[in-house]
Amino acid sequence: MNDGFYLSIRYIIFLFSTLFLMIALAACNIPSGSPAASLDLTALAQTAEIQLTQIAASLAATLNQNVTQPAVTPTPIILTPTPSLQNTGTAFPAEIPCDRAGAGSMLDVTYPDDSRLLPGQQFTKIWRLVNRGSCTWNRNYQVVWFSGDRLGVSPSQPLPGKVEPGESVDIAVDMLAPQQPGLYTSYWMLRNPEGKLFGIGPGGNAPFWARIQVIAIYTSTPTATPTTTPTPITLASGRFDLGLGEWVDLDLGELSGDEEKADIRLIQTDEGSIWVEVFGNAGLMIFGEVQPSVNDCRSAIFSTNRIGVESIPEGTFLCYRTNQGLSGSLRVVSISPSPLTIRFDFLTWAIP
Template structure:
């Protein structure tokens, strides 16, 4: 509206100047005619201006289009392949017993009979056993075996090897167990179990002189636990559906001389024996007492052995300096509390 009034004023002024210029001094303009002409000129100018000026239209506000949020590319986590050890392994050098290739546990021999014991062992560690490794005698009854036997070939992890050792059965009847381990080139011994600190063994029985109950190199498959072969020497059939035996059972003790008369001091020897039904650590001791006032026994220290299934044999010694009578027994302290029957002995010093 303000624009229209401005245009109207300018139009009147222009018209007035034009009329004044055209008429000269001799003509006197008619005021009414001037106003009419000015009005017509203003209307025409406004019409021209209206046509020249576009009428604004309502421009729709553009709808805001959300810019797509860039999708974050999630990379899959990097998978690091774990270092896989053989099942149950916790150390680099460890043995797993596979089979008795020859001489099953409890095989019976005559005295002084030669035989060859062969174990099949598995490398359950992560280090290859080379021919610089050896099987070594560890403890128990050596039975004429060499102190060390080199491995016959390299044995990588998870592979097996058969190791043979020549032996001779002892001269006296009885039960005998020899314990063995492997030794690396640095002189470190290792064997069975999670910590590779348990020995494997050979276990035989020696019968009376002249009785031969076993072949020195028996053939055929080795009976596996729970499926013994009837008639195999030293193998006892286990009835099914029975309660599992205790870890240790049947402790026994004897004395070399129940009554001795002679010079003192004198050393009594007490052979002991018990059955190990599953691999375990066994703690045991010799217990005893004196029936003679003023005489006390000095008993040996407790012993602990890591043992494999079989019959374990050993002995205690007791040196006495004066006449007395006494008793002794074998006491198992762990993994359970178990005692043998008592044996009596008597010493008369001269």
């Protein structure tokens, strides 16, 4: 800014010098004897230049005092370090829990969902599970009923043996179909020795289940006319007490030690459940609380599987078929726990 100012001053001085020079030249043309001829024009021009220079210097000093250069404040440069990506190492998988199960290649080995069964039919449900945990299963682990319909003969039972992590195991539970037709679902889980429940699924806490359909048994009773329906002839009837381990021949209503002649027997499993077991060509069907007729039992659909005693309370009627092919009916009169004895009324007709 000061250099430009001084250039301007010098330019003014140049102009004034030029002006005085022109005046001097003009003075040279003035006639002799004129008063102006006695003046020293060169000295006058030098004097004017010196005075103008002094004025310009004074003016520059004054301007330097009044004009202040603005202070330039340097802007600080802040360097923000960029965080470098550090190697956090290899991500390790989450720790495998001790107790966890998974579905096997075939979860429902027997009786898949919506299997059709007869009322009171005994069946064995088998699941195939895989040990997905880090702990070994043994007989201290149990399969237990969790919720839903209680189809199992026993609410819990131990696993069949040792199952290492990654191995599969078939878990079998004896079950009994209810008497009323309908859809039934029974949910089960595993339980470790500390009593903690676990199961299948992503979280290892989902139960596995058995789902069955109990079908209705419809019997067609022909229209009875005196000329076509003969009067049923009773072959044998009466009452007998059936003890644990004893056989009975329903053709005669007599206890028998000959298994070939026996129709039913009362047994107890290792788990403590009580069953009425069927032999040979004999069959049983739970009828209900109403006494069946001969036509009801002749057209019944019999099961050759055993029937749980818990499903035939006192007052229940059953239809049966003997080894000789004859039809009949039973009625549970009483059940005595000690010693275990079931009292039956029976009626065997002489017609098949």
